[in-house]
Amino acid sequence: MTNLKYRFLLIAGLVVASVWALWPRTVIERVKRDGVFVYDTVRRVPLKKGLDLQGGMYLALEIDESRGAVANKPDALDRALKVVRTRIDEFGVSEPVVQKVGDDRIIVELPGIDDPERAEQVVQKSAFLQFMITDESNALERALPRLDQIARDVGGPTSSGALGDTARSTVSGLEKLFTPDTAAKAADTTKSDSAAPAIPPTGGPISSLLQRGDMPGEFYITAANVPRAEYFFSLPQIQQAMPPGKTIRWGADTLSIGGTVYRTLYVLDAREILNGEWIQDAKPNNTPIDGTVVEFQLNNEGGRRFRTETAKHIQDYMAIVLDDRVMGRPPVIQSAIGTRGQITLGRRDLQQAQDLALVLRAGALPVPLKIAEVRNIGASLGQDSINRGTRAIAIAVAAVIVIMLLYYRFSGLLAVGALILFVLYTLAVLAGFNAVLTLPGLAGLVLSVGMAVDANVLIFERIREELARGKTVRTAIDEGFHHALSAIVDTSVTTILTAAVLYQYGTGPVRGFAVTLIAGIAASLFAAVFITRTFYLAWLSRTRGAQALSI
């Protein structure tokens, strides 16, 4: 019977295609070997596991507008996306996902990552590098009386609650700290700036916080006073009264002199002489003198500009400002600098230097990004989910098989055969569409196993009815399939419509659920209507004119 032959050919063809789709294949992939990511060939089944199954990190990033509105957000986000993608590609994860969702969000998926904090750093760091000259004109000192007056009018942050308890309690101890520390510092100082006028010893609210540093434009503030200083410098009135053409930046490091911990504050010329846009390459290094550094190289155009600018500033101090923090102590410019330079990280470890080099190479983020959503799933939890999920599937399938065999006997056996092919096809479809298997996806698979038999049950019950009406076996089977079809199609279509809506409005794991549900229903439609029927036809042609059907 040729018709039957074609039917079996189709089924067998699909089985071959499914097995091929699911066969472990060799792919080139970034894998972790001895703690480092390298490209290597691995053999694996081409079924992708979602983050909830293999562990990893999910980040949703948005443009952070808390420090000023961003013009042309879509464009900014596109540029940010490019930067984040470059950084993540270099960061070293196998199969990362970086994509834009909607108009205002970037999502990042990092499977198998075990150091989420570092990943957040790499993704979020603006990496905006600037080279700026420290102020030589004592601009801040000259402005201090004016600033003190404003600060006096505004009043300290004592009652506003803007500061923590530590800041408030240390204010009284200020005078006591002031004199001995200056003496200690003076002993340390190698370069002194005699031209600078002394800070009025009586001390206004701001000037009493500041101690002159070693180089022009540098000030020390004891760690305890930092919140108070930050408060004053963040006041709009103070910002307006700041000397024009100058800007202030905090140092990244703390400084310990005579047992007291200080932060540094720099007054800089607001005009940068160069920024990180021109960086061509950056790599971490460990030097005996400066500790951990990142050495960078500018491209030709950047080098030319840098040379011209630095030539104008011989003997000045140049601050390297990364994300509004001055890195290391500003070095003095001995001669015009060309294409090479370094950023001093001091006591920080090499890992941080690596990450900084990475973000410098990838370029600065055009806009600050904030994390709107983060999910971290440990790898062990993922494995646990897989184990439990597979066990649940195995038990569900076993239970369904037992029920079908007990109730429908021979016909049940045919249905079980179709069910096994159904599972194979479903997995193949998932692999074919590059779908991601998630925990809810596994649940969807279990459910579709339960529902896949529904079509068979509908058909079998229909055949039984037809047999009870005295139809012959062959007619009963034909009629059974014919009459059950409309109900099967209607139920399948409505479920697929629901799943499609879920896919449209769901996120990660729920999408996985919708996809497995759709794949499952499509496969079950084929399995029940086509495969079971073919089995029946084969059985009928072997037992010509069978009088009884085990159903």
Place this chain on the structure above:
Amino acid sequence: MFRILHDTRFDFIKWWRHAAILTVAFIVLGLGSFALTGGLNLSIEFTGGTLVQVRFAQPPDPAELRSTIGNAEITQFGDPTEYTLRIQSAEAIAEQASAAEGVAKQVEASLRDRYGDGFTIERTEAVGPKVGAELARGAVIAMFLAALVTLAYLAFRFEWRFGLAAVLSTAHDVLVTMAFIKLAQIEVSLTVVAAILTLLGYSGNDTIIIFDRVRENLKKARKEPLYDTLNRSINETLPRSVLTHATTLAATLALLIFAGEVLRPFAWVMTFGVFVATFSSIYVASPILLYIERQFPRKDATGKGLQVSASAARAESQAESAPRPVRGSKAPAGRR
């Protein structure tokens, strides 16, 4: 041939009043619970907030854990060493508007202070309020859209009376499921929303299969009152219902028992769904269809209305009698 519930003649529809009282009571109970104890227990995905799942080396003292993480809702999660800490307070969420991960880091720091290295963080979820609100809106849209799409399809495949009855029965399913989720105190996450939508689809399927049979029986026996046609159709599809619900129940129970803590809410909703589907297609969709037919009688080709009202009158008069076969004989009349 091993058959269960074969050739039954139960008068299902007769019990619709009892069924209605039962389901309305359940819904009222659920709504009352809403009124008394506030809305659904929404997961951080919808409200914003932070969830940290921690595995301790030693089972910690819950009271001590509570004092370490003051503002968290602390739940044991499976093993005695596993806990989830959920922080959903308004202040915490507001704090997460600028950086979602902030609260999670504070939690980790507090745990580190108290337990040193005696714990591992297995899972962290931190959702800013904006993302949460968007997800919640997406879920609501998904529900409505799914119902709308189903209605459109049913109206296209069946006639509008069937479609309307199916959709009203779906609305009933939503209410009952909400009541169940509220009463069972299940946390509504995105996965649970997926379960609700699947439940609606599954229950809709059940209704479709009965209506499909009604449609077929209406073509065959035009003189038969719809009341009897409905009963006959339910009885004829009864073996299928039992078998399908049994296999689906096997699957959902497997999930419930073996798939672990994360999928448990999903599995609960689906298990409940199997019963809702059975109940609503027989006792909600069918009586509603009957009611619609009575209000808007259909005309068949000969212009005669179906005998809806006659059967309804008979149903009233027989309401007190015990369940009994609709027809005495065992063989389906006029089918042999």
